[in-house]
Amino acid sequence: MTEPRRIRNFCIIAHIDHGKSTLADRLLEATGAIDARNMRAQMLDTMDLERERGITIKANSVSIRYTPPGGEEHLLNLIDTPGHVDFSYEVSRSLAACEGALLLVDASQGIEAQTLANAYLAIESGLEIIPVINKIDLPAADPDRVAKELAGILGGSADEIIAVSAKTGAGIDEMLNAIIEKLPPPEGDPEAPTRALVFDSYYDTYRGVVCHVRVVDGELETGDDVRFMATSIAASADEIGMHLPASQVVKKLHNGEVGYLITGIKEIDLIRVGDTVTSARDGADGALPGYSEPKPMVYSGLFPIDGDDFERLRDALDRLRLNDSSLLYRAETSRALGFGFRAGFLGLLHMEIVRERLEREYDLDLVTTAPSVEYEATTTDGVALKVSSPQDLPDRSILEAIAEPYVKVMIITPSDYVGTVMELVQQRRGEMGEMTYLSPTRVELHYEIPLAEIVYDFFDQLKSRTKGYASMDYEPAAYRKSDLVRVDILLNDTAVDAFSTIVHRDKAYHYGRQMATRLRGLIPRQLFDVPIQAAIGGRIIARETIKAKRKDVTAKCYGGDITRKRKLLERQKEGKKRMKMVGAVEVPQEAFVSALRIDE
Amino acid sequence: MLLPDSIELADLAARWRSAYVHVPFCRRRCPYCDFAVVAPGDPHTDDLPNLTTRYLAALHAEIDLQPDWSPLDAVNLGGGTPSSIGAAAVGKIVEHLDSRFEIAPGAEVSVEANPEDVTEELVDGLLGAGVNRISIGVQSFDDEVLRFLGRAHTAEEAAAALEMCVPRLNCGVDLIFGAPGESLDSWRATVTSALEVYPHHLSAYALTVESGTSLWRAVRAGAAAPDADDQADKYEIVQAAAGDANLVQYEVSNYARPGFTCRYNLSTWGQGEYLGFGLGAHGHRDGVRSRNVRSVLAYVKALESGELPEAGRETPAERDMERLMLGVRRACGVNLGEWEGAAERHEGLQRLVAAGVVEIDRGRLRVLRPLLADDVAATVLSLSS
Numbered sequence: 001m002t003e004p005r006r007i008r009n010f011c012i013i014a015h016i017d018h019g020k021s022t023l024a025d026r027l028l029e030a031t032g033a034i035d036a037r038n039m040r041a042q043m044l045d046t047m048d049l050e051r052e053r054g055i056t057i058k059a060n061s062v063s064i065r066y067t068p069p070g071g072e073e074h075l076l077n078l079i080d081t082p083g084h085v086d087f088s089y090e091v092s093r094s095l096a097a098c099e100g101a102l103l104l105v106d107a108s109q110g111i112e113a114q115t116l117a118n119a120y121l122a123i124e125s126g127l128e129i130i131p132v133i134n135k136i137d138l139p140a141a142d143p144d145r146v147a148k149e150l151a152g153i154l155g156g157s158a159d160e161i162i163a164v165s166a167k168t169g170a171g172i173d174e175m176l177n178a179i180i181e182k183l184p185p186p187e188g189d190p191e192a193p194t195r196a197l198v199f200d201s202y203y204d205t206y207r208g209v210v211c212h213v214r215v216v217d218g219e220l221e222t223g224d225d226v227r228f229m230a231t232s233i234a235a236s237a238d239e240i241g242m243h244l245p246a247s248q249v250v251k252k253l254h255n256g257e258v259g260y261l262i263t264g265i266k267e268i269d270l271i272r273v274g275d276t277v278t279s280a281r282d283g284a285d286g287a288l289p290g291y292s293e294p295k296p297m298v299y300s301g302l303f304p305i306d307g308d309d310f311e312r313l314r315d316a317l318d319r320l321r322l323n324d325s326s327l328l329y330r331a332e333t334s335r336a337l338g339f340g341f342r343a344g345f346l347g348l349l350h351m352e353i354v355r356e357r358l359e360r361e362y363d364l365d366l367v368t369t370a371p372s373v374e375y376e377a378t379t380t381d382g383v384a385l386k387v388s389s390p391q392d393l394p395d396r397s398i399l400e401a402i403a404e405p406y407v408k409v410m411i412i413t414p415s416d417y418v419g420t421v422m423e424l425v426q427q428r429r430g431e432m433g434e435m436t437y438l439s440p441t442r443v444e445l446h447y448e449i450p451l452a453e454i455v456y457d458f459f460d461q462l463k464s465r466t467k468g469y470a471s472m473d474y475e476p477a478a479y480r481k482s483d484l485v486r487v488d489i490l491l492n493d494t495a496v497d498a499f500s501t502i503v504h505r506d507k508a509y510h511y512g513r514q515m516a517t518r519l520r521g522l523i524p525r526q527l528f529d530v531p532i533q534a535a536i537g538g539r540i541i542a543r544e545t546i547k548a549k550r551k552d553v554t555a556k557c558y559g560g561d562i563t564r565k566r567k568l569l570e571r572q573k574e575g576k577k578r579m580k581m582v583g584a585v586e587v588p589q590e591a592f593v594s595a596l597r598i599d600e
Numbered sequence: 601m602l603l604p605d606s607i608e609l610a611d612l613a614a615r616w617r618s619a620y621v622h623v624p625f626c627r628r629r630c631p632y633c634d635f636a637v638v639a640p641g642d643p644h645t646d647d648l649p650n651l652t653t654r655y656l657a658a659l660h661a662e663i664d665l666q667p668d669w670s671p672l673d674a675v676n677l678g679g680g681t682p683s684s685i686g687a688a689a690v691g692k693i694v695e696h697l698d699s700r701f702e703i704a705p706g707a708e709v710s711v712e713a714n715p716e717d718v719t720e721e722l723v724d725g726l727l728g729a730g731v732n733r734i735s736i737g738v739q740s741f742d743d744e745v746l747r748f749l750g751r752a753h754t755a756e757e758a759a760a761a762l763e764m765c766v767p768r769l770n771c772g773v774d775l776i777f778g779a780p781g782e783s784l785d786s787w788r789a790t791v792t793s794a795l796e797v798y799p800h801h802l803s804a805y806a807l808t809v810e811s812g813t814s815l816w817r818a819v820r821a822g823a824a825a826p827d828a829d830d831q832a833d834k835y836e837i838v839q840a841a842a843g844d845a846n847l848v849q850y851e852v853s854n855y856a857r858p859g860f861t862c863r864y865n866l867s868t869w870g871q872g873e874y875l876g877f878g879l880g881a882h883g884h885r886d887g888v889r890s891r892n893v894r895s896v897l898a899y900v901k902a903l904e905s906g907e908l909p910e911a912g913r914e915t916p917a918e919r920d921m922e923r924l925m926l927g928v929r930r931a932c933g934v935n936l937g938e939w940e941g942a943a944e945r946h947e948g949l950q951r952l953v954a955a956g957v958v959e960i961d962r963g964r965l966r967v968l969r970p971l972l973a974d975d976v977a978a979t980v981l982s983l984s985s
Contacts, residue, residue, distance in 0.1 A: 527955040527972070528955065549975075551971045553972065553973040555805035555806045555807075555852075556805050559636075560881075560882040561891065562882070562884065562889060562926065563882075565925075566922060566925060570978075573979070573981045575978075584951065
C-alpha cells in the first residue's frame, strides 16, 4: 500500500484543444509510466470518436509512480474528466474523487467558459487549484496576459503560475513538483467502514461492468462482499486493480487510493456513477454525498429509415446503454415514421454522439426528429404532465398552461462581441444577468435562456457570430410558464406527427413557413394537388401547394432496348418502396431526413 | 380490318417476328441524340466512304451469322439515317433478309428517312427494293425549333418530303415536342402541318435530355431544360388533334390510320421477338435479350473476324412482369393474367385506379392517362414483390 501522505489525486480541467490529452501523455512519459516508443497520441482517449473530436466522453484514470529528484516515491492518480458541459454531473463526480486540479489554459486563447465553470465547481468542491498555462511554444502565445487573467479569477500572483509546453515538455518537471508540493494528500479514515466512490464505469464484453473507484474510508479487498448503496445491489469484489496505465491486479485498495473494481455485474444500470461501494457486512451508515440520477435535458425521436431495422436499433441502443446509463429511451410510434424510440440525452453533444455511434458502429440509417426539451403541461382540471414529445401535449381545449425549462448560461467573450452576443441572446428569449470583466478585453456574461432555444444551434451561432472566440457553459435553472404552442404540419390535411413541434408563439410562424417551404421542395409531385399547411390548433399559419404531377412517362425506347427501359422502371419502383405513405401522399424517406436537418 | 387500338391486333402483334437493322450514319449529330451514331468528325471517320463500305459488309456478314428463324412479319431500318446510304444499299439489305429468313407476304418493310434525303428517285428506288413504309424525321415545322434540334433540313423541305411520300407509300411522320423555346403556338402549327397531309402514321415524342448528349451538357451548365408541364400541354394538344384527324392512338407516343399501325412498334410493346442487326442494335430471340457493341470499329472488326458483335445478353427474370411493363404503354392495355388478384390487393395500384389513371376491367389493365404510364409501369412491376 501507499501511505496516504504519498498519494496525490488530481484531475486536469481544460477546454477542448487546450492540450489536456497531450499533457497527460507527457506526464506518463516524463514519469516513465510508459515508454516513449509505446506512446500513441492521446493515450487516455480510448474511443475513436473521442480522438476524432478531440474530446473526452468517458472518464479514465491512470496511476503513476513518481519519485521526485532526491525525494520518496509518490503515487499520482490522474483522474480524467469529461470535457463537455453535457457531462457536468460526471465532471462533478470526477472532481469529488480528487483533492486537487490542474487548471490548464491555452497561452494564446485564455480561459474559456466551460473551463471556468468547471474551475468554479472544483473550488466549490474544496479542491486545490494549480493554474498551468500550456502551449507556450506557440508563436501566438501570450502567457503574461493569460497569467494575469488567471490570477484575477483565482486570486494569487501571476508570477507563480506555471508555464508549460505539453508538446516540447518544457515546464513539466516544475509542474510535477507543484503537484507533490501544493496538492494535499487524501484524508479519510483507514479504520472506518469502507466507502469508495464510483466515479466512472464502463462495460467490458468479457468482464462485465468495470467501475473506477476512489477509496475514501477503509479498504476494498479482493473477495469482499460489497454493496452499492444507491441501488442496494450486493456483489463480490472479484478483482481489484490499478491502471499503471496497464491494468495491474492488486489485493487491496486502501483509503486514498484509486483503481478499478470488477464484481461480475453485467448490467451497467446497476452501477451508477456517484454511487458508494461499502462492505456488505458492517458497512457504512451513510453514502458519500453528491449522488444523483441521470437526468436527460434533450429529447429526440430516433427512427430507422428502413422499418425492418427497428429490432437492430433496439439492440444497438441496448448495447450503447451498457456503457452509458445516462442514455434513456422508450419505444415510440409515429404515424409518419413508423416504429422508433424517444430518447433522452444529457445534451446536444450527447445526442449527436449517440446518433453518430448508432450510424457508424451499428450501420443504421436514422431519421432524427427535431430535438425537444421536457415541458410541464397543466390541464384545466389541474393535472400536471411531463411532455417530452410534442405528440404527448394535451389538446388545447384542456390545456391550461405550459412551462418550459430554463438554463443559466455563462458566456465568455472578447468585449468587442458583447453587442453581438446580446443580440443573439435576445433573439433566443434570453434574460440578461450579471456581466463581469475578466480583463479589459474579456467579459463574462450571465443569462437565463429557455433550454429549447439553445438546443438548436445556439452554440454554433455563438461561435460564428464571435468568430469562434466566445465560449459558453450552462446549468439547469427553474421552469417558467411561457406562451408556447404546438405547430402541426399537415400534408393533404393529415398531420405529420414527425414534424410537430412545440415553440414559442412568436416563432411559430417562422417554423411553419420554413417547414412548408422545405417540404414543397422535398416531396415529389403526386397525382393530385397536395396542400402543405402549418397549423396551430385549427388555425392555418402557413400554406404551400405541391402541384399535381402531369407527366411521368418516357417518350420512346431506343432501338428495342427493353433492358434499359426496365432498369429505369425498376429504379422508379425501388424509389416508391422507400416512400412512406402519409395519408394518400407518398413521401420519400429522404424528405424526412432533410426537412428535419438542423443546419441551414 | 383491325383497329390500331384493338386488343386483337395487339395480341397478333405479340406473335409477329421482326428484324431491326441499324444504319448509324448521319450527316451530323443532333444535340439530343444518344443513339449509336457515326457522324463526320467522330473517331475513325477520316475515310467515311470506306468505313461505310466495311460497315455494310459487316452488316451482311451478321445477317449470315444469325441462326435460322421463321419468316419476318416486319423489317425496320432505323438509325442513324438509313436514307443516307441510298436505295440500292437498302435494297441489298432487304433482299438479303428475304433470302436468309424470308420476308412474309404482307410484311411491313419500313425505312427511316430524313427530309433532306427524300427525292422522287429515292422513293422509286425504295419501292423497287420492296420497301412499303417510310418514316420521316420531320421533328418540327418551325425552322427555329429545327435549328435548336440541330436538324439539317428546313420546314419547307419537310413539307415537300411528305407531299412526295404520302401518296405513294405508307408514310409516317416523326415529331419532337417540348424543346426549350418552342411556344404552344409553334407546336400547334407543327401538328396542324403534319396532319394536313393525312399521314398514315404519326409519332410524337417529348424531347428528352439523355445523359452524355450535348443537350445534357448544356442543361447541366445552366441552359434551359424541357419543362414537364409544358410537355404535358403539348402532349394533350397532339393527342386531341390526332383524334380529330381520325388517327387512332395505339401507344403512348403513336397514332395511326386504321390498317397502318406500325407493326414493328406494336410488336415491341407486345413483348414480340426481333432480330437486331448493326451497331448498338438490340435483339430479342427465344426469350433472350441481347445487344451489340456501340463502337463502330469494334463492330466491323468482330464481323471481319467472323464473330458476332454482341456486347451482352440476358435472360430477363420474371418474363411475365416484362410483358406487363411493356403492355401498359398500349392503348388497348394489357391482360393481367395471373396478377389479377395481386392487382386487386395492391394499394399503390388501387390508388392509381381511384385517381382515374388506370382502369382494370375484366382482368385487363388500361392506362387512361398515358402521360403517367411510367408511374403505372413502376407500380405494376411491384406486383411481384
